[in-house]
Amino acid sequence: MIQTLQQPITFDEFVEWLPETSECRYELHRGVIVEMPKPRGKHSKVSGNLAYDVGTAIRQAKLPYFIPKESIVRSIDGNSGYEPDVIVLDESALIDEPEWESGSIISLGKSIKIIVEVVSTNWRDDYFTKLGEYEALGIQEYWIVDYAALGGRRFIGNPKQPTFTVCQLVDGEYEWQQFRAGECLISPTFPDLSLMVDLVFGA
Template sequence: MTQAASKVITFEEFANWKPDKGRYELHNGVIVEMSQPLGDHEEIVGFLVEKLVTEYTRLNLPYRIPKAALVKPPESETGYSPDILLLNRLNLITEPRWKNQSTVIYGESIPLIIEVVSTNWRDDYLDKAGDYEEIGIPEYWIVDYLGLGGRRFIGNPKQPTISIYQLVESEYQVSQFRKGDRIISPTFPELNLTVQEIFEAGLQS
């Protein structure tokens, strides 16, 4: 992750500037260029997208995973581009920024967000967790396949962990899963996936 520009701008300016190529976020008015993900990171993202699409298709749910949409917290000049953003298409009609900026602002539009941790782990555990909670996103996964997060988040000794944050009475409660644990997802309670299967996605041929 690198800071692309030091000038502080508004979200409107960012949305109008954002190029088609590359991946950028706006953090409190500062444009940030996201680094190219590693191969295992991309394999895990692709694996999870396949599993989620299969599950919501099986259940005939009105969901979709966009390629490059943004999530904007309500009270800051910030826009995030999650690794996986699950949208409820039925609620997009209420989203004022969707048609022209591919941006969502309401928790009702976002059943689930997944971030796969890179070197910028503080963004996922600190900033994004707080902002996603404020937006009211019901479920947020942090997939830390390298065990990069701070010890206060994933324990000591550090080890690869999937943290699932569930919104309960407007606050996140976190459950953590490791090794052979089966993932428990409030959005997809019948999803049959273990942590090991997810982490080994990059090794599958």
């Protein structure tokens, strides 16, 4: 992760600055533009497989949800903007999103059914920063997919082991449930979704 600009900028300035084509993704972290390498290798495979599995569940259940190719989630204070690995949007809620059509920008937690971050070396962003921001936005379900066991021991145990964390918003705060090899993950949004953690992690 490389910080590319040091002078704080606004979210609107960040959106205006974003290059149309780039080998990297960019996020805004508290007014600072941060270069995020595009997912490659297993990270890309895990993200893609999850999008496929969840997309299949959406179609089978005939729900008014979809997974966009890309989108930016604006923090509640407007100082940050994140591009999640996978995001499930409620199409019926997008009518209230003022910048969805013009910039694929989401600013209301109610528009998001599930948001997914596949953990990489900047794991603190997923377990600390983004968890807090997504909780504040009121996003109902947040998945932290730590297939390489990169997170801190207080999050994934000691010794570390690959862990799939499902965070569900209850009374404004996230409650966690964790799943590991040999277990089938449980999603409050998709109760009929049957996904073995081993398959998600590509074991």
